[in-house]
Amino acid sequence: MARPLLQVALDHSDLKGAIKAAVSVGDVVDVIEAGTVCLLQVGSELVEVLRNLFPEKTIVADTKCADAGGTVAKNNAEKGADWMTCICCATIPTMKAALKAIKEVRGDKGEIQVELYGDWTYEQAQQWLDAGISQAIYHQSRDALLAGETWGEKDLNKVKKLIEMGFRVSVTGGLSTDTLKLFKGVDVFTFIAGRGITEAKDPAAAAQAFKDEIARIWG
Ligand code: 5RP
Ligand code: MG
Numbered sequence: 469m470a471r472p473l474l475q476v477a478l479d480h481s482d483l484k485g486a487i488k489a490a491v492s493v494g495d496v497v498d499v500i501e502a503g504t505v506c507l508l509q510v511g512s513e514l515v516e517v518l519r520n521l522f523p524e525k526t527i528v529a530d531t532k533c534a535d536a537g538g539t540v541a542k543n544n545a546e547k548g549a550d551w552m553t554c555i556c557c558a559t560i561p562t563m564k565a566a567l568k569a570i571k572e573v574r575g576d577k578g579e580i581q582v583e584l585y586g587d588w589t590y591e592q593a594q595q596w597l598d599a600g601i602s603q604a605i606y607h608q609s610r611d612a613l614l615a616g617e618t619w620g621e622k623d624l625n626k627v628k629k630l631i632e633m634g635f636r637v638s639v640t641g642g643l644s645t646d647t648l649k650l651f652k653g654v655d656v657f658t659f660i661a662g663r664g665i666t667e668a669k670d671p672a673a674a675a676q677a678f679k680d681e682i683a684r685i686w687g
Contacts, residue, residue, distance in 0.1 A: 471682060472657060473658040474497045474679055476490075490517075499526045501660065534554070537566030538566060541568075541573075546573055551603070552579075556582050603638070605660070608640075638658040
């Protein structure tokens with residue numbers, strides 16, 4: 469079982485804040501995410517800045533794209549995004565168009581990730597696989613967590629089932645280093661942390677603490 473990657477999500481409301489955080493943690497993490505909140509504020513210029521700062525890193529545009537997949541993927545890929553997210557309720561044609569466009573610009577590195585929110589089924593998941601999409605993001609929404617939802621066995625079972633189906637599964641939503649041990653023994657592809665890193669007093673130390681805990685648990 470490979471050691472899970474660490475991705476930082478930059479969900480700042482301003483470009484400056486996102487860049488400052490990226491500069492402090494970019495070398496510690498494996499993947500850098502242009503977060504939805506910041507993309508909605510400043511657009512894909514954020515992706516362009518991250519690509520220029522980190523030419524060799526995997527950069528994700530967390531667009532949660534629901535439509536116009538080809539256009540949105542082309543625009544973000546041209547700014548430097550390797551991966552882009554589509555929301556799980558997007559149609560298969562939207563996801564296929566996004567996948568085609570991101571691969572046209574980024575080649576084999578280009579991938580689409582399906583963001584799992586709300587209602588979705590394993591039948592749909594099989595359709596995503598059949599469409600050539602092999603990454604899924606298992607998400608506890610910020611608002612669900614604020615409403616009292618917690619990580620637990622129910623999440624673990626869904627993550628395991630998706631992995632069994634053949635997905636590389638990322639896990640995210642209010643993660644702290646304490647949450648990670650719940651996934652011990654599970655072949656998680658990437659842990660995505662936003663506020664747990666960027667709102668820490670020392671973001672670089674917080675990112676390193678995630679890396680250390682991942683190494684402790686997964687070896
Ligand atoms: C929210 C997101 C966030 O980027 C993701 O949940 C990570 O952020 P945090 O760790 O702060 O919850 O995509 O929709
Ligand atoms: Mg995100």
